[in-house]
Amino acid sequence: MLLKRKQKMTSKAISLYEREQQYLKRNAVCSLIMAAVLVVICLDKWFNVAFANWLYAATILAALVCMLVTIRDCFGSVKAAFWYGEFQDEFANHLHQRGCKSAFLTISVALGATFGATSGDKLVSGQGISAALGAVLLIAYALPVLKGLRAENE
Amino acid sequence: MNEQLDNHIHKLRTQRKVSQQELADAIGVSRKTISTVETGRFTPSVVIALKMARFFEVPVESIFSLLDDQP
Numbered sequence: 001m002l003l004k005r006k007q008k009m010t011s012k013a014i015s016l017y018e019r020e021q022q023y024l025k026r027n028a029v030c031s032l033i034m035a036a037v038l039v040v041i042c043l044d045k046w047f048n049v050a051f052a053n054w055l056y057a058a059t060i061l062a063a064l065v066c067m068l069v070t071i072r073d074c075f076g077s078v079k080a081a082f083w084y085g086e087f088q089d090e091f092a093n094h095l096h097q098r099g100c101k102s103a104f105l106t107i108s109v110a111l112g113a114t115f116g117a118t119s120g121d122k123l124v125s126g127q128g129i130s131a132a133l134g135a136v137l138l139i140a141y142a143l144p145v146l147k148g149l150r151a152e153n154e
Numbered sequence: 155m156n157e158q159l160d161n162h163i164h165k166l167r168t169q170r171k172v173s174q175q176e177l178a179d180a181i182g183v184s185r186k187t188i189s190t191v192e193t194g195r196f197t198p199s200v201v202i203a204l205k206m207a208r209f210f211e212v213p214v215e216s217i218f219s220l221l222d223d224q225p
Binding site (some may be wrong): 017018020021089090091092094148149 | 178182183184185186187190195196198199202
């Protein structure tokens with residue numbers, strides 16, 4: 001009886017849930033790599049780091065590879081779910097919302113801090129500040145998602 | 155961890171010899187969802203709770219209970 005019920009309730013689109021989590025994970029990893037690109041831009045703008053060009057090339061390459069893999073393996077419906085925040089899997093939805101909430105709160109604090117820090121007569125690079133805020137945003141989204149998706153044994 | 159909610163999913167699964175993946179497939183969620191609900195890291199919606207109850211053929215209260223209600 002239990003087996004019959006099990007078979008009856010099994011959805012044919014079951015792998016969609018795993019695909020959604022995979023997409024979420026790859027997207028978070030992509031976000032972290034993109035954040036690394038932005039951090040390198042900041043280092044270059046603010047501190048004129050000598051090896052910034054090499055770092056920049058390496059991080060851009062890593063980000064491109066990660067984005068291509070993410071795009072290749074994911075179907076349109078999963079991508080749409082990410083942008084509209086409507087994943088079929090409840091836990092994926094929960095993680096995505098947690099990531100967005102964390103990103104919103106962190107960027108609010110970071111914007112406030114930036115406003116306070118740049119309110120004097122100091123001249124700062126707008127490109128550098130944008131890159132720094134972008135990095136903060138991406139990291140704040142990716143970390144809660146990856147933490148929630150960390151491996152767990154049965 | 156949910157401080158207020160306790161669940162007996164692991165006990166029910168063990169009794170019926172059902173793996174997390176089998177339960178996840180049966181109610182249409184990912185294995186990670188079952189795993190996180192079971193460990194109390196994620197509180198599921200009423201829909202998932204009802205699907206679990208239907209799968210195990212028990213009332214929802216037999217799967218989830220408030221910690222205050224326990225003796």
